[in-house]
Amino acid sequence: MKVLGWFRKRKGEKGEMKFTESPVIDLTVNGTNLSIQQDNATMHVGTSVWPCSLVLSKFAERWSTLSSSSSSPNPYSSLLDFRNRRAVELGTGCGVAGMAFHLLGLTEIILTDMAQVMPALKHNLKRNKAALGKYLKTSIVSWSNRDQIAALNPPFDLVIAADVVYIEESVGDLVAAMGALVKDDGVVLLGYQVRSVEADKLFWEMCGVVFEVEKVPHGDLHPEYAYEEADVYVFRKKVKKVIESGGSE
Numbered sequence: 001m002k003v004l005g006w007f008r009k010r011k012g013e014k015g016e017m018k019f020t021e022s023p024v025i026d027l028t029v030n031g032t033n034l035s036i037q038q039d040n041a042t043m044h045v046g047t048s049v050w051p052c053s054l055v056l057s058k059f060a061e062r063w064s065t066l067s068s069s070s071s072s073p074n075p076y077s078s079l080l081d082f083r084n085r086r087a088v089e090l091g092t093g094c095g096v097a098g099m100a101f102h103l104l105g106l107t108e109i110i111l112t113d114m115a116q117v118m119p120a121l122k123h124n125l126k127r128n129k130a131a132l133g134k135y136l137k138t139s140i141v142s143w144s145n146r147d148q149i150a151a152l153n154p155p156f157d158l159v160i161a162a163d164v165v166y167i168e169e170s171v172g173d174l175v176a177a178m179g180a181l182v183k184d185d186g187v188v189l190l191g192y193q194v195r196s197v198e199a200d201k202l203f204w205e206m207c208g209v210v211f212e213v214e215k216v217p218h219g220d221l222h223p224e225y226a227y228e229e230a231d232v233y234v235f236r237k238k239v240k241k242v243i244e245s246g247g248s249e
């Protein structure tokens with residue numbers, strides 16, 4: 001399945017998006033340039049850079065405690081303080097969000113996707129090795145594969161994902177994987193755009209069971225990397241209610 005509905009140019013509009021279908025996507029994060037080679041001609045969605053990964057990355061950069069020089073209050077300072085945090089990215093594709101978060105101080109991150117995507121991911125990690133200062137960790141993880149999830153050694157402080165909700169049949173596995181990977185007091189950070197009405201509906205129903213969901217106000221996204229249909233969400237696990245007997249439900 002190839003979903004290429006995201007390409008947009010809004011010439012003349014305020015906040016024009018900088019996404020292109022060119023073979024190389026450049027993204028500057030915290031002063032370092034990432035250069036991601038994408039292949040829109042293949043039949044696999046993971047070999048293209050999807051815009052929510054850029055929206056998520058630049059949101060994180062905007063409020064990062066590393067790059068922030070402003071003395072004004074930062075509502076995301078705790079969320080984006082990556083010191084001593086372990087993270088995993090689900091459905092990383094070409095790896096742009098994982099690489100961006102690494103440049104924002106999230107040095108312990110594992111980039112995961114299905115086996116078919118690994119050549120494109122590894123090519124881009126090699127291409128950006130100098131910018132990143134090292135070759136980032138990768139792992140083959142299908143969301144339905146419990147052994148692959150367990151092999152990552154969860155739980156993690158942070159799970160990131162961008163543009164991963166587009167197949168209704170895999171929504172249950174995705175939400176279960178997020179729940180299994182994130183610590184009880186950890187956070188899931190998601191770049192999101194509706195790609196399928198059915199997948200969207202099921203995803204939010206299932207997330208509502210497991211997570212408290214917070215939507216980042218649009219005004220808090222990076223002004224040059226925001227567009228109407230894209231959002232960033234923060235998920236935190238629902239606190240188990242302690243019942244009077246001392247057990248939990």
Ligand SMILES: C[S@@+](CC[C@H](N)C(=O)[O-])C[C@H]1O[C@@H](n2cnc3c(N)ncnc32)[C@H](O)[C@@H]1O
Pocket residue numbers: 045046047048049050051052053054090091092093094095096113114117141142143144161162163164170173
């Ligand atoms: C639309 S692409 C987004 C890629 C990347 N996050 C980005 O924003 O550029 C969705 C990604 O999710 C991965 N994916 C889809 N279903 C998956 C599954 N069941 N298990 C693991 N990865 C999956 C795909 O291989 C693909 O890389």
